[in-house]
Amino acid sequence: MPLLGSKALIVSIHDVSTATRSIVEKMIRDLAEAGVETTSLLIIPDHHHQGCMDADPVFSPWLQSQIQRGHEPVLHGYYHLRPQEKDENLAVRLITRSYTAGEGEFFDLSFDAASNLLRKGKAVLKKCGIESQGFIAPAWLLGKEAERAVRAEGFQYTTRIGTILDLRSRELFSARSMVYSVRSGWRRAMSLIWNEILFLGMRNSPLLRIGLHPPDWQHPAIRAHILRCINEAVALREVVTYGKWLARRANSVHEQRQP
Numbered sequence: 676m677p678l679l680g681s682k683a684l685i686v687s688i689h690d691v692s693t694a695t696r697s698i699v700e701k702m703i704r705d706l707a708e709a710g711v712e713t714t715s716l717l718i719i720p721d722h723h724h725q726g727c728m729d730a731d732p733v734f735s736p737w738l739q740s741q742i743q744r745g746h747e748p749v750l751h752g753y754y755h756l757r758p759q760e761k762d763e764n765l766a767v768r769l770i771t772r773s774y775t776a777g778e779g780e781f782f783d784l785s786f787d788a789a790s791n792l793l794r795k796g797k798a799v800l801k802k803c804g805i806e807s808q809g810f811i812a813p814a815w816l817l818g819k820e821a822e823r824a825v826r827a828e829g830f831q832y833t834t835r836i837g838t839i840l841d842l843r844s845r846e847l848f849s850a851r852s853m854v855y856s857v858r859s860g861w862r863r864a865m866s867l868i869w870n871e872i873l874f875l876g877m878r879n880s881p882l883l884r885i886g887l888h889p890p891d892w893q894h895p896a897i898r899a900h901i902l903r904c905i906n907e908a909v910a911l912r913e914v915v916t917y918g919k920w921l922a923r924r925a926n927s928v929h930e931q932r933q934p
Contacts, residue, residue, distance in 0.1 A: 681881075681912075681913075682880075682882070682883070682911055682912040682913070683881065683882050683883070683912055683913050683914075683915050683920055684711070684883045684884075684905075684908045684909065684912040685715060685883070685884050685914075685916065685917055685920060686706060686711050686714045686885045686887065686914070687714060687715040687716075687749070687884070687885070687886050687887065687917070688702055688703070688715070688716050688887050688888075688889075689717040689811075689886060689887065689888045689889075690717065690719055690722070690755065690888055690889055691716045691717055691718045691719065691738075691751070692718065692719040692720075692728065692734075693722065693725065693726055693728050693731045693734045694722045694723070694726075695722070696733070696734055696737060698889040699716075699889060700737075701892060702887060702889070702892055703746075705898075705902065706902075706905065709902050709905045709906050709909065710905065710906065711905055711914050712744070712745065713745035713746055713747070713914060713915070713916055714746050714747070714916065715746070715747045715749050715916045715917045715918070716741060716742075716746050716747060716749060717749045717750075717751035717811055718738070718748055718749065718750060718751055718800070718805075719751050719752055719753070719754070719755045719813075720750075720753050720795070720796050720799040720800070721753060721754055721799070722754070722755055723755060723756055724754055724756070727799060728799060728803060729799050729802040729803050734803075735803040735804070738803065738805065739803070739804060739805065742805065745916075746916070747808075747809075747917065747918050747919070748805050748806070748807050749809045749810065749811055749917065750793070750797065750800065750807040750809070750810045750811075750830075751810075751811050751812075751813060752780040752781060752792070752796070752812060752813040753780065753792040753793075753795055753796045754780060754792075755778050755780055755813045756778060756780055778813045778814055779812075779813060779814045780792075780813045780816075781812035781813065781818060782812075782816040782817075782818055782821075783818045783821075784818060784820065784821045784824075785820055786820040786821075786823055786824050786827075787824075789818075789821035789824035789825070790824040790828060793810065793824055793825065807830070808830065808832065808918050809830060809832045809833065809834075809917055809918060810825045810828075810830040810832075810833050811833060812833070812835075815834065815835045815836040815852075817833060817835065822840075825842065826842045830842055831843055831918070831921070832918070832921055834852075834884075834917065836852050836854065836886075837849065837852070838850065839917065839920075839921070841921055841924075843925075844925070848882070848924075850880070850881075850882045850883075850884050851873065851884070852884035852885065853870045853873050853874060853883075853884065853885045854885075854886040854887075854888075855870060855887075855888070855891050855897050855901070857888075857891060857894050863894060863896065863897060866897065867896065867897070870900065870904070871900070874904050874907075882920070883908055883912060885901065887901065
C-alpha cells in the first residue's frame with residue numbers, strides 16, 4: 676500500500692441520507708471491491724425535507740456501522756436545498772439553478788442563517804451518536820459568511836471543488852476534485868471526457884479527489900469509468916479520508932518543526 680508521503684486518494688460519497696441509503700450501500704460495496712474500503716460520507720440530515728435521519732430506525736445504526744468500518748462522517752448541509760429568491764441576477768440564477776439544480780444551500784446564507792442550520796445538523800448527528808469534524812457545503816458552494824459560520828461552529832475543515840481548507844491553521848490546499856454530471860445525456864458525455872482529462876492530468880499530483888453522487892450508479896458508463904479510474908489509482912496511492920489526510924499533514928508539519 677502506498678504511503679501518504681507519496682500520493683493519496685480521497686473518495687467521497689455525497690448526499691448520503693435516508694433517501695439514498697440503498698444505493699449508497701451498493702456504492703460502498705463496489706468501491707470496496709475496487710480497493711477503496713474507506714470513504715468520506717457526506718451526510719444530509721433532512722434530505723429535501725423528506726424526513727430527518729434521527730427518525731429513521733434503520734439509517735442511524737447503518738451509518739454507525741459504516742463509521743466503525745473506517746468511513747468518515749461529514750456534515751453536508753441540512754436540507755441540501757436553496758429556496759429561490761426574487762430579483763436574482765443572471766449569474767446567481769446560473770449558479771444556483773442551472774449548475775446545481777437549486778441545491779446550493781449555503782451559497783449565499785447570512786452568518787446567522789448558516790449558524791442555525793449548522794447547529795441543527797450537529798444536533799441531529801449527535802442524536803444519532805455521530806460527530807463530524809468536517810463540513811462540506813452542497814455543490815461545494817460556500818459563501819464567505821457561511822464559511823465564517825462553519826469556522827465559528829468548530830468544524831476543522833471544509834472543501835470546495837478545487838481546494839481543501841484547514842479551518843484551524845487556515846491553510847488552503849489546491850486539489851481539484853473529479854465529479855460527474857449525469858442529469859442529461861450531453862452532460863454525461865461531457866463528464867466522461869472531462870474527467871478522463873482530469874484523471875490523466877493528475878496522475879502525478881500528491882492528492883487525487885473523486886467525488887461521487889448516488890445518481891452516478893444509475894448510469895453504467897459513468898460507473899464503469901469511475902471504477903476504472905479507482906482501480907488504476909489505488910495501485911499507486913494510499914486511500915484516506917479527508918480527516919485522516921489533514922491529520923497526517925498536521926502531524927508532519929509538527930514533526931518538521933521539532934528541533
